[in-house]
Amino acid sequence: MTSPTHLKTARWPGLMALAAAALLAACAEDTSDLRRWMDEQQAQAPAPAASAPGMPAYKALAYRAEVATDPFDSSRLEPAGRDGTDLAGVDPRAALPQLERQPLEAMVMVGVVDRGGQRLALLRVEGALQAVRQGQRVGVHGGTVQTISERSVTVSEPVRDALGRSTRRTSILTLKEAKP
Numbered sequence: 001m002t003s004p005t006h007l008k009t010a011r012w013p014g015l016m017a018l019a020a021a022a023l024l025a026a027c028a029e030d031t032s033d034l035r036r037w038m039d040e041q042q043a044q045a046p047a048p049a050a051s052a053p054g055m056p057a058y059k060a061l062a063y064r065a066e067v068a069t070d071p072f073d074s075s076r077l078e079p080a081g082r083d084g085t086d087l088a089g090v091d092p093r094a095a096l097p098q099l100e101r102q103p104l105e106a107m108v109m110v111g112v113v114d115r116g117g118q119r120l121a122l123l124r125v126e127g128a129l130q131a132v133r134q135g136q137r138v139g140v141h142g143g144t145v146q147t148i149s150e151r152s153v154t155v156s157e158p159v160r161d162a163l164g165r166s167t168r169r170t171s172i173l174t175l176k177e178a179k180p
Contacts, residue, residue, distance in 0.1 A: 099123070099130055104139040109153055109173040121145070121153045123173070143171070151175045
């Protein structure tokens, strides 16, 4: 004698086959409206564009190392000369403000001024005094003035660590006391 659960599971594949047949029969309906729409779309399609002029035939050239330049010579890729100028002899940093052309190490804090409620630090750069405010860019590495106190200026610069990850370095320029 068979159990009632066994009879239920025996009917399951038969019901699945019946459901699949019903779904396939539904897909076989009249598709003439779809075919008509496709024909309309193809009739409305723009005419193909005129063909583009042909590409010239590829002509292989022989490379002779004794007379040609080395294609892997890295000096050909370097845009700047050893002195910081480009190949035309122009220093690309010349257009930058004086505070962005000099490294932080070349700047000396000599004072602080309050102007209209805004604190400015006085820095000596190449013998000239420059006033800087918070948020201003200074140094050759794109540093930004973070804070200005009575005795120091804090600058944050983007740098790369040993693994090549971008990080920020904080530098502090302290006030140089005047000698009596």
